Amino acid sequence: MNTLRQVGRRDALRGVAALAASLALPSIAHAQPAARIIVVGGGFGGAACARALKRIDAKLEVTLIEPNKTFTACPFSNEVIAGLRNIEAQQFGYGKIVAGGINVVAQAAEAIDPQRRTVMLADGTSLSYDRLVLAPGIELRFDALPGYDEQAAQKMPHAWQAGEQTLLLRRQIEAMEDGGLVAIAVPANPSRCPPAPYERASLIAHYLKSRKPRSKVLILDAKDNFSQQRLFEKAWSELYDGMIERIALSDGGRVTSVDPSTNTIITEFGDHSAAVANIIPPQRAGRIAAIAGAADKTGWCPIDPVSFASKLLPDVHVIGDACLGGAIPKSASAASAQGKACARAIFDLLSGRAPEAPKLRGICYDTVAPGYAFSLAGLYQPKDDIFAEVEGGGSSSVDAPREVRAREAEAARNWYTTITEETFG
Numbered sequence: 001m002n003t004l005r006q007v008g009r010r011d012a013l014r015g016v017a018a019l020a021a022s023l024a025l026p027s028i029a030h031a032q033p034a035a036r037i038i039v040v041g042g043g044f045g046g047a048a049c050a051r052a053l054k055r056i057d058a059k060l061e062v063t064l065i066e067p068n069k070t071f072t073a074c075p076f077s078n079e080v081i082a083g084l085r086n087i088e089a090q091q092f093g094y095g096k097i098v099a100g101g102i103n104v105v106a107q108a109a110e111a112i113d114p115q116r117r118t119v120m121l122a123d124g125t126s127l128s129y130d131r132l133v134l135a136p137g138i139e140l141r142f143d144a145l146p147g148y149d150e151q152a153a154q155k156m157p158h159a160w161q162a163g164e165q166t167l168l169l170r171r172q173i174e175a176m177e178d179g180g181l182v183a184i185a186v187p188a189n190p191s192r193c194p195p196a197p198y199e200r201a202s203l204i205a206h207y208l209k210s211r212k213p214r215s216k217v218l219i220l221d222a223k224d225n226f227s228q229q230r231l232f233e234k235a236w237s238e239l240y241d242g243m244i245e246r247i248a249l250s251d252g253g254r255v256t257s258v259d260p261s262t263n264t265i266i267t268e269f270g271d272h273s274a275a276v277a278n279i280i281p282p283q284r285a286g287r288i289a290a291i292a293g294a295a296d297k298t299g300w301c302p303i304d305p306v307s308f309a310s311k312l313l314p315d316v317h318v319i320g321d322a323c324l325g326g327a328i329p330k331s332a333s334a335a336s337a338q339g340k341a342c343a344r345a346i347f348d349l350l351s352g353r354a355p356e357a358p359k360l361r362g363i364c365y366d367t368v369a370p371g372y373a374f375s376l377a378g379l380y381q382p383k384d385d386i387f388a389e390v391e392g393g394g395s396s397s398v399d400a401p402r403e404v405r406a407r408e409a410e411a412a413r414n415w416y417t418t419i420t421e422e423t424f425g
Helices: 002-024 044-056 077-081 095-099 164-175 196-211 229-239 287-292 332-350 402-424
Strands: 036-040 061-065 103-105 109-113 118-121 126-128 131-134 138-140 181-186 216-221 244-247 255-259 264-267 270-273 276-279 283-285 316-318 360-369 372-383 386-395
Touching: 036 044, 044 061, 044 095, 044 332, 044 402, 077 164, 077 196, 095 103, 109 287, 131 287, 131 332, 164 196, 164 276, 181 196, 181 270, 196 216, 196 229, 196 244, 196 360, 229 360, 229 372, 255 276, 283 287, 316 332, 332 360, 332 402, 360 386, 360 402, 372 402
Parallel strands: 036 061, 036 131, 061 103, 131 316, 181 216, 181 276, 216 244
Antiparallel strands: 109 118, 118 126, 138 283, 255 264, 264 270, 360 372, 372 386
16 A cells, blocks of 8 residues: 555656646647748849848748749849950859758749738748748839830840840840940939949940940930049049040930841930940849739839838838848848848747847949949948948048959959859858
8 A cells, every 4th residue: 555655646746747847848739830931042142131131040941932943143243234244254153042941942932912911822832931031132113114024125125124134135245246336224213233334335445445445335324423423534544544424414314215127225415326225224123023913113122221111011020122121232231231120020920029220231342444443331330210321431542553443353353252152152
């Protein structure tokens, strides 16, 4: 009897201990399921965000939706146009992102239901999320310029989304006779990578100087002033004297329509016939942002700059070129920084903490000739619902010697290697 009583007593004690342990520690049976994060868009912002989420918490269920199996980067694509670089140097796959535990879905997101928190794919599949990140980049506004549409872009390429358009513009310049005119139509801001059209003009001039020296480049600009203008104009004077002409907004540079049949560009002050016409149309947030309801009447997506949360949709965040970012530029560097900061903000929100205000650093390099580049760095923090630039950035000196320009050209290449490795592995 004593033995039985002792055994029963031990069992009872074990039961009490087990109950206490179950109250103190979460049991597997009652553990919270892993949060499901969907990222739409596999560019610099989206891919950086997906990888950062997985690094912050490997238990998160992260899905990256991107219809293209190969990403073609815009930074340095102007060198492809000028024959200084092969397109393959711009292309990256998603294999290492998959190896990092991220589910990559090679389809387009066709619809988003923010109430049910689902994303509908092109094949009709529906994916559920706890948090959604939109990183769709830009969409070209073919409706904004009379005469210019997707068909016209096959005659007058925009080359503003890297890939086949980049190669088309390159082939046209290569086929042009010496003495021909290359015209570049530049839209008003906001636009992806504001200094890029002027870098493009510079590198095309470099190609023409060595291959077709009687040719010229004409910039028809919907702005009076542009980023790093003094640096570009000094470089043009040094390297391409008389080869590049720019007509600003106040001088009649804004393009009002185009005629693809004759390669004519029409402005308020006159018409310009070009052997090669590079038409960069106005832009807006990528298509899925409008479909989801994340874009406002500006065509861009308003966000809370602390958490990147959409101001129009619950449990949705927007990063990169698609968002209304204030002073922060629409660039690869800025998108990558936003992606990483957004990942941290989402983790904080899932953990029940208020996200800290991010401090984002962005840098833009512009190459105007082989071995000749300059840069603009910026530091950005949330202020009054947008990002404002704060002290800590800086631009290259206008009077820097050529050896400094050469070092910056090398720094630009190192930056490209680093950001692509960080983003795509």
